[in-house]
């Protein structure tokens with residue numbers, strides 16, 4: 642049995658991952674800004690569950706949570722960097738503070754948790770890290786540019802981390818869910834930019850309307866997504882990326898085809914710049 646460490650486990654996908662891992666007999670360190678939410682959602686797991694406070698933007702809380710996890714269970718085998726939130730609005734509509742705030746959670750917060758957990762895995766010479774990215778880590782849509790930028794950043798970090806940690810016995814995967822029926826699009830999770838520019842009504846504005854209309858209608862089931870994450874974490878060799886959901890598969894294929902078509906079309910110009 643292994644020890645899981647999950648961020649953003651108060652609700653949504655993180656809570657389902659914690660639940661599924663407990664149901665499989667794993668020990669789970671479930672972390673959240675308010676750990677009481679976890680205790681309420683997962684009663685009766687005293688032996689296998691440790692609920693801890695962790696706002697991923699706090700280096701101190703990350704270090705303390707890892708220390709408490711190791712004190713309780715001896716190690717951390719599987720890290721799921723799940724905590725994150727969305728931001729909807731056209732790129733120009735997004736203020737500096739709004740952009741930085743979402744990067745602080747989705748990118749710098751993830752790096753903070755990585756710096757706290759990887760020393761434990763390096764010392765053990767083993768471990769698995771699953772970073773929760775998004776279809777938006779591969780494809781950017783109008784109105785989601787800054788959120789996508791955080792997930793593109795996460796993709797870059799994950800791809801390099803995979804190369805850096807493989808020789809040390811640690812496997813790394815990027816999980817790319819499509820729309821999941823969680824609170825992600827709800828006002829309790831999704832931030833809207835405060836400045837609205839009429840010129841972006843058909844792009845950024847349409848995405849705001851889509852987000853409101855789509856909450857509760859998303860095609861992806863977070864319970865099944867959590868199960869898929871458990872499956873991939875148990876694979877002998879985890880893939881570099883795991884897309885989740887039918888629309889994710891087709892969105893990524895469409896993107897790859899467009900990238901391939903541009904490569905073909907402009908390859909002579911691309912080659913012409915060699916010294």
Ligand code: NDP
Pocket residue numbers: 648649650651652653654655673674675695696697698723724725726727746750773774775776817818819820821822823824825826830831859
């Ligand atoms: P939810 O809004 O339901 O849950 C988000 C979770 O992240 C909550 O537990 C929330 O905690 C936590 N969180 C937010 N900020 C912080 C922080 N600073 N420190 C610690 N925890 C934090 O959304 P999902 O469950 O859907 O989202 C989980 C992950 O999946 C995110 O990374 C998201 O980007 C990604 N994703 C989601 C998709 C979707 O359609 N749902 C699609 C693709 C990717 P709190 O309760 O304290 O707010």
